[in-house]
Amino acid sequence: MALLRRTGYVNLSLGRCLEGHVNVVRLVELYGTPEQRRAFAQTLKSGILAGIWVTDGTPPVIIRQENGHYRLTGVKGFASGVKQVSLALITATNPQGHSIMLLAPTTEADRRRPGPGTLTGMQASGTGGYDFTDVIIPPDHLLGSTGDYLRQPEFSAGAWRGSAVALGAMDRLVDLFRQELLERGRAANPHQLYRIGEALILQKTAAMWVEQAAKAAYAPRMKPDDVVATVNLARLAVERAALELITIVQRSLGLSAFVKGKAVEQVMRDLMTYLRQPAPDEALTDAAAWFLDHDWPEDGL
Template identity: 55%
Template sequence: MTFPFESLKACLPELEAEATENDRDGSFPAGGLTLIRSLGALSAALPKSLDGCGFGTDPGGATGLLHLLRLTGEASLPLGRLLEGHINAIRLVARYGTPAHLRQLATHIRNGALCGIWVTETTNPVRLVRTEAGLSLEGEKSFASGALHVTHPLITAELPESGTCMLVVPVGNNRQTSSSVVSLSGMRGSGTGRFSFTGFRTTPDAIVGEPGDYLRQPEFSAGAWRGMAVALGGIDRLVTLLRAQLVTRGRDSNPYQRARIGEALIARETAALWTRKAALVADDDTIAPADAAATVNLARIAVERAGLDVLELTQRGLGLSAFIKSNVVERIMRDLATYLRQPAPDETLAEAAAHFTRRDPPRS
């Protein structure tokens, strides 16, 4: 399978328009999802042996996956978040599950399934309970992207005698969800909500890998590069809009605005170089796990800093017009600022710096 990148590029204006429309009431990007599914984006991460593109699962597939996620994020960060979560679930099943797990998931995806990864706990964490009838689930997940639409989420759950395990839970129409988190200032179109798993039944063969695999390095940290790729797309779009709107207003010849354009281009390229490095390092099994994890953590902070710089440059360059809701820049700035809020940035930077204080990061 060869992915039609040019066809995806042609659809970017349509996907962006839907993201803007959905932002008003926190609607799910159903049209965009249907469109990228028709292009093969939801099956692209499957191995070539299962009729996918091998993006993120076959050796050398990271570059294609980076391109796919970056383009999707450029059009719509909420849609990019959903696609990244879908691909993350496939990646974890491919890495830690059995061949039967992956074949079964591939069948579901070809039949229209949308995967996701829901791991954020509430005060009522998800746990597996043994009953006479088998295994059942209790508890709920928060900040579940696509809570009303994901059909096959990969979740973490506590198994009392073993610890934290992963499993894929087909939810179908049996959903106990709260309303989407529309009070978030950005990423309102990703259908994020709280999902209760209490009452769901499962079987031992649904468990993916061994207890503790979800936190196993380097995948736990190194997989973050895929989120960076989506954020990079949002950075791309803001830099494009900054330049275009300055040209339209006849302000592009102002020396201070030219300086902002130059700084924005530098920040974008910095984010792109670090994201590519992270993708290649994460895809290279010859690199020590600790080195890969620490390198991607450095990249994560670099991309965050670049994104924040572009946000500031856009606001200063466009002034109050960047905050007018009818300007697409306003919505993209909110989406990007929300998307960049990943957990524990200070700890991430300190741990990566400590790892490379007496040694150099791997070259890619």
């Protein structure tokens, strides 16, 4: 948690790539065979960056068995760090329509494709596409069983890592906010002090939620549905706090917060893009439905 938070402070794009790398390590740990875990650990010792690319491009990635191996066709889009990642955990659909995870090499430059377009923020994450057509995968690179990627609670619980990275960006934004007010000689203004106080409350609130979510994700006695609901609430609490913080900083610093190229503008632009995670409404209503007739799982932590 501390590593992800600190990396998000330094650079959100770097934090995104590190979070993806850690996600791959976690999934191999959970679903890999002992031989796969040992082989993957050895690969990581060479210093490679792993990535997790699960969003399909056009056409989607399909996997078919062929002569004792597996052949892929299709493209993955929204591939973070497409020029830096050497090994990607991807999902592919088999002829029966089931999704399976696998580890695939991603070092061929001529397979790289343009991304979805120029994003408002997070441009340094190097998001692009990768064409896996005719890539041959040995059987021992298939990970787990069909449907494991979406298996709960891990599928939702892993969101705590992204929240930790976002929290790091909030830390940076608060520091830049305070620094600029001090440099302008405006920090003693009562209205600015009010906003600083509000910003600190949001920062600490997000930090407590991230810690709660991280503990829930690894709590051995907590029910899976408790884990999912807790992490979903944490994810949305951090998003809400971050967006409120951005509004406070913009109101306090005025037009200087919108000068492209300034550190404060860069952090806010990246953070607003980073926070756009899928299905926020569903995550909130599912968590609310669970806690409607279940108590908060304090004992599980």
